[in-house]
Amino acid sequence: MEINKSLFDNLQNFFGFDNFKGDQEAIITSILQKKDTFVIMPTGGGKSICYQLPALMSDGTAIVISPLIALMKNQVDQLRAFGGTDSIAHFLNSSLNKSEITKVKEDVTSGATKLLYVAPESLTKTENIDFLRGISISFVAVDEAHCISEWGHDFRPEYRKIRQVIDNIGDNIPIIALTATATPKVQQDIQKNLQMSNASLFKSSFNRPNLFYEVRAKRDVIKEIVRYAKMNSGKSGIVYCLSRKKVEEVAEALKLNGIKALPYHAGLDPKTRAETQDNFLMEDVDVIVATIAFGMGIDKPDVRYVIHHDIPKSMEGYYQETGRSGRDGGEGICVAFYSQKDIDKLTKFMKDKPVSEREIGTQILKEVIDYAESSVCRRKQILHYFGENFNEAGCNNMCDNCRHPKKYFDAEAPLLRALTLIRDFGEKFDDQYIINFMLGVDNAQISSYEHDKLPLFGSGKEEGEILWKSLMRQAVLNNFVLKDIDNYGLLKLTKSGKAFIENPYSVKFILNYLMETAEDEVEESQHQAGALDTVLLQMLKDLRKKIAKQKNLPPFVIFQDPSLDEMCTHYPVSLDELKQIQGVGSGKAMKFGPPFIEMIKKYVDENDIDRPVDLVIKSAANKSALKVSIIQNIDRQIALEDIASAKGISYDEILKELETIVNSGTKLNLNYYIDEIIEEDRQDEVFDYFRGSEVDSIDTALAELGDDDYTREEVQLMRIKFLSELGN
Template sequence: MIETKKSLFDNLQNFFGFDNFKGEQEAIITNILSGNDTFVIMPTGGGKSMCYQLPALMTDGMAIVISPLIALMKNQVDQLRAFGGSDSIAHFLNSSLTKSEITKVKEDVLSGKTKLLYVAPESLTKQENIDFLRLNSVSFVAVDEAHCISEWGHDFRPEYRKIRQVISNIGENIPIIALTATATPKVQQDIQKNLQMNNATIYKSSFNRGNLFYEVRAKRNVLKEIVRFVKQHTGKSGIIYCLSRKKVEEVAEALSLNGVKALPYHAGLDAKVRADTQDRFLMEDVDVIVATIAFGMGIDKPDVRYVIHHDVPKSMEGYYQETGRAGRDGGEGVCLAFYSEKDIDKLQKFMKDKPVAEREIGTQILKEVIDYAESAVCRRKQILHYFGENFNEAGCNCMCDNCSATKQYFDAEAPLHKALSLMKKLGEKFDDHHIISVLMGVDNPQIHNYEHHLIEEFGSGKEEGINLWNSLMRQALLNNFVSKDIDHYGLLRLTKSGHAFLENPYTLRYVLNRPMGSTDDDDGDDAKHGGSAALDTVLLQMLKDQRKKIAKQKGLPPFVIFQDPSLEEMCTHYPISIDELKQISGVGSGKALKFGAPFIDLIKKYVEEHDIDRPVDMVIKSAANKSALKVYIIQNIDRHLSLEDIANSKGLSYEDIIREVESIVNSGTKLNLNYYIDEMIDEDRQEEVFDYFKSSEIDSIDEALVELGPNEYTREEMQLMRIKFMSELGN
């Protein structure tokens, strides 16, 4: 045993250059070297890969590592080749290889030079690969990211279900090591059952990552908040997760526009581009990767300083694994997630067409995310409880937003007794939603079917309010008064502590949730949506005077220069450069360059004289917000199509198309509609309307119709002439 221990440390030093093992690595590796099935549950950054790499290098034969992602395989194979000094020591076998590359891999494997062969589960199940692997001496099989086996895991892969059968086909009594960074008790059970390794030695490390700071924010102006956050962490590495490819591209573009070295990463990109992006991130040519969840599994970058979730994650396992990519070196790691009820609605819609069983599982998994996001309880306590680990929130050391915030408490003794009594009375056959509905007196179909609207407890908790009951039920679960039976639709059961509390209640206080409510998922400015930013009325008057002066010089009405909403927005954001002015609604690039300079000078001087602390938001540049419809309209006006034809092709009314064209022109884009207007309005009448707008102080079509005679012009003609006027003189 002493000799084995010495050999272990010698090999650790020789191959990897480390003097000591991390956590339970030594015990795990010794167990594998003894030929035992081994189950490793270790958080991201705990050193899982070492647990199978070192024994593979020390054992006769070759270890097969089953891994779900090509990026993960490439990263680990590159590292092993660097450590081992030979390209033959490790290979991967997957769909990215050419025929000649596959031949080279097989030659090295058959010659005995290869100690680790990484295989995708899809490749593993091919008969030709099974036949080939039978020809080799396999030391053991490592199943990485083993949570993919379980339907309750966040990244279920049906191919993982076939692994046990394939291993049996390759050879007899091959030891298995299964590894995962995210496994609830239910998922652990599924993994062991499916791999037929119920007698495996289990090594479970704490899921607590003390250096990570967890924060959840309501989703308002999320793009600006992300850009601001990244700019505040300039030069640090970060990963931003989005649910859609479109959003990945949008966020990456916004960051690049603002001088951040950022790249997108998603499955729609070419494999070579993805590999290059990953390499550039690892080599620190790029600071930020904006990605779908496909990025990051197994990426060994220790100094990722923040992980941001633009959209609410689909599951707590996914959230934990993705946030776990921050601060793997034990240094700073900020985990920021944005939460919106709209996100939840989207995720629920995705599940609508799925089979009933899958939908049921998905709903329970998503409910955990909602509870986590909306709860005011210590984030760390909630995460660890989800993975079956009890945690005293005092140990959080204010390393989450909830522990850092001022909390509001309520006396929980009476309401907890009431809720537990009701659960017991109803036979512990219902979930928290049902229990709360009874207490709040919600007469929905399920309540009616069970005739629970007839029991005395129905409506008895109305006075306490829905927020208190949601807070209470969450904390009753976290503090182990009740447990959730996830195999049976998340039904709540009383624990020993719950029964004991019913017998002998005692005083306890719980934290009241701070409901986030419905949030605005628009990335626009507050000012554009009637936000509450204070208007600087002194500056507004100065800007209006400036506008009047320029209008007089150019012989134009003031509204052609900038409209009032644009001036008001300038008074809340204080733009002091042309680039910043372009971000103001109604100010396109043309308007900013044509009229902007004197306004910028005035605002700059005003800010300096009054020592104004400008909002950081204004420094944030955004890409031109031209929807696909607006681009389509501009292109077809350039082609001289009639507005009716453009409207019909998009299923719009004529009024709709006029509104869209007005919006395009008002935001500073020049449109030439002469080809269309000339057919409708003769030259003399056009000139009369043009002259009216040129001399008018008021931007009003109603006033124009009154002034020029309601019977002389139609509203449609007046709208078209106003568009022509604004386009030619204002843009």
């Protein structure tokens, strides 16, 4: 009773809270009683108080092992603010100089420091072990304990040495291990490695009811992210990307569009990273774009959305990263973009790794693919991954799959076939093998077992791949089958699975996954793209004709038809917006744009048109390295064949690039090349033809000029010269 009263007093006095959340009180009591304690608590559940409060109440200094320098700084700052003195908490890591390290050690030795945060790399240094031997230690907290396990999403070899170091420092030091994400497999690894199999285990539910989960097919992804950020202007968000290059690109696109955004990755110097973090915490910046590889140790309660530009490498990583949103219990939207290309890239990364690491990585990645492509309740899948059964009714439509009605199929007969097959094959194969067998895929593995000779081989062709993939996933999710992650993901029948074979019953599964959705969306977007504003289109064509007459130019020199079509779906009302229209570069926008902008603006106002948000999305100057290089080589008067050869592209491809460049408004002087291959009078003839033509088609030009007299290449080159000289 005495501990409890003192606990509540300290919670109130130090942190200003009246009550504990969830298991916090029981966890803290366990530590104060010097028991080994293992805490699995999702992000936002209040993990840090579980070791901070007992550290403040115990004699001696608590050692907190954490892999994130950023998080250490964050927590030390908070503790100093609560405690009113700088010496109450310190960190010891590679960011400190000699005099700072001396100050830390003095405060710890004097007994003024209640919490000392140490990076695992610093912990193993001989001088630090010697120092820690000489002080009174209340307990050791191992934060982010999943880093111990190769099956965790953020494996750190240094974490494997922690137990050994603790034994070196002293005898019977209590340990509290904490993680915000641990599958049953990772949980076993942590307990085994830290030799705490008898620890008191506290495992909270991983359900975060306020988070909305959504997976989208990946198309125009930067545009989608910018659009989302603009629609949620002023809200805090994090965008995760796989590469530093992509981080910089996305951050630049957001800034171009008036969103306060900054990049954050391991390639930036520590000072810049610290400033970026502070800017985000102080709300001088709304959006941080970060690499998934670089953990952001930011405890910001009001992050309103987390977007994954690339699908994460593991479900734990995904859970951890999405968990940064809505920590205050408010809105938290989690959107992940998914494409097969991303998966291929991640698989490629694993090719050079040692065999055991590659096999583990493949299994972990497969879980992510299953999650992304599935149409089952996202929350149910996430919780199942962490060993928690969940009824999807409790999702309350807080994921895309629950919110949108799905197609169901009668799974009784195909499930019976699949389960019987798993049993008859001796539970020695994974789900992909069963799917391939059902579809009749004739591969080396199947023929090596001579399973292609069995009567059931290929018997599921009619149902199709989508049904079998859906079925195998949901057989695992609904506990008919267990996936042996330790053992290449081989499928084992559960009690329910065996009972179903003996006594089948009606069961409905969801059909459909992201690949099918992606096709639907493409059709839908094509359908939408076809819905041009035909009234405005005619007005713009009349305006183009009028300007063409005034300037004595063919209409297509002003703007080509695809550009006008796009203006009629996006309604650009400023020069900046007009530059984003396909085929309109800076030059053309300045030269011909103002009257078009004026007409569109007036039309939008008069007809009260609600413009789509994405049209105002600016992209960085769309001059790829290839285009810039071509322009520079033409300035140096290098033959087109030589440029193509140096760039590893064909002659046809270089002509296409040149057309794109001049269509967007850049002037090119190709006379040095054209004069060599086409006589002057023939040039004049083609030039005069285009000047009087209503259309810019090469086929029409060849028919008019005579394809015996001119080659397609000559007409194409002359059209490029014509558009460059008259239109730009």
